[in-house]
Amino acid sequence: MSTQTQQPVTIYMEANPNPxxxxxxxxxxxxxxxxxxxxxxxxxxxxxPLAEILFKKEYVDRVFYMSNFITVTKKPEYxxxxxxxxxxxxxxxxxxxxxxxxELQAKDLFEETNTSENAELEEQxxxxxxxxxxxxxxxxxxxxxxxxxxxxxQRVNLLLQxxxxxxxxxxxxxxxxxxxxxxxxxPNDVKEVQAEGV
Numbered sequence: 149m150s151t152q153t154q155q156p157v158t159i160y161m162e163a164n165p166n167p168x169x170x171x172x173x174x175x176x177x178x179x180x181x182x183x184x185x186x187x188x189x190x191x192x193x194x195x196x197p198l199a200e201i202l203f204k205k206e207y208v209d210r211v212f213y214m215s216n217f218i219t220v221t222k223k224p225e226y227x228x229x230x231x232x233x234x235x236x237x238x239x240x241x242x243x244x245x246x247x248x249x250x251e252l253q254a255k256d257l258f259e260e261t262n263t264s265e266n267a268e269l270e271e272q273x274x275x276x277x278x279x280x281x282x283x284x285x286x287x288x289x290x291x292x293x294x295x296x297x298x299x300x301x302q303r304v305n306l307l308l309q310x311x312x313x314x315x316x317x318x319x320x321x322x323x324x325x326x327x328x329x330x331x332x333x334x335p336n337d338v339k340e341v342q343a344e345g346v
Contacts (some may be wrong), residue, residue, distance in 0.1 A: 157243045159236050164288035166221070166315030168209070170228055171289030172239050173217040178249045184214040184291045185250055186309040195251040198242045205238070207231050212291070212310030213249055219289035245263040266297050269337055273297065273304055276333055281326055285312060292326070293346045302339040304330060320342070 158175040179185060187193050188210055190203035199211040202220060210221035220235050222228065242249070274294045285292050290312030295305040306326070312318045327341035 155334050157240050159240050159243075161236060162230060162289065163221075163288070164311040164315075165317040166223055166288075166290075166311045166313065167311075169219050169289060169311035170232060170235070171217050171219050171311065172236060173244060174239070175216070176243070178218065178243075179215065181215060184212065184293070184309060186291075186307075186313070187211040189315075196249065197205075197247060197251075198249045200240060201242060202235065205231075205234070208235075210313060212313075214291055214310065215287060217289060218249070221311070222292065253342060256259045257336070258272070266299055267307065270294065270297050272334065273330065273338075275304075276330060277326075280329060285321075288312070291317070296336050304338055304341045306341060306342045308343045 149272070155176060159172050159336040162171040162173060164171055185195060185199075187199040189202070190200060193203060193211075196211075196213070198211070198218070202208045202211050207222050207226040208220060209223045209331065212219040212221075212339060222231060275279045277292060277294060281292055288311050290308065290310035292306045292312060293309070297304055306322070308315075308318055308322075322341055324345055327338075330338040330341060
């Protein structure tokens, strides 16, 4: 038994617009600020022991980590009322063991330098997303990140993760919210916004 005193783990659940996702927020940071990790299947969990444990439950469809929360997406045939406490207890037990939710390698901590011809515009798009979109989306247990920009069509491609992935209202958020905002702020550069890998 370690003599190091560990802060008791508190977890609370928050619903979000995606009926198949539930956000499990904790009283401690799980991954570095600004980083997010999306696990669409158990094959993606090699460095994520908690996600791997969760995927072994027959009702888990997707796992997402960010800041101090984990968003779990269930398979549609299950009801949250039947499984939410099991998910909560599994997360709490894992965190209380003192293990890390993700095994980060030093090389994973450094971002690649953007050398594309659209680097300046892409940086503007990322800054707009960071300032206006990300905080609201994170409140709902999800994340939206920049994927690519197509100059010829003036299309911005975004990645939807966590609760945003497969959420019925994500299309509305994408078109009515993000697309309108980017078109208003960058009228000469953005005509359309599209989601990748939903």
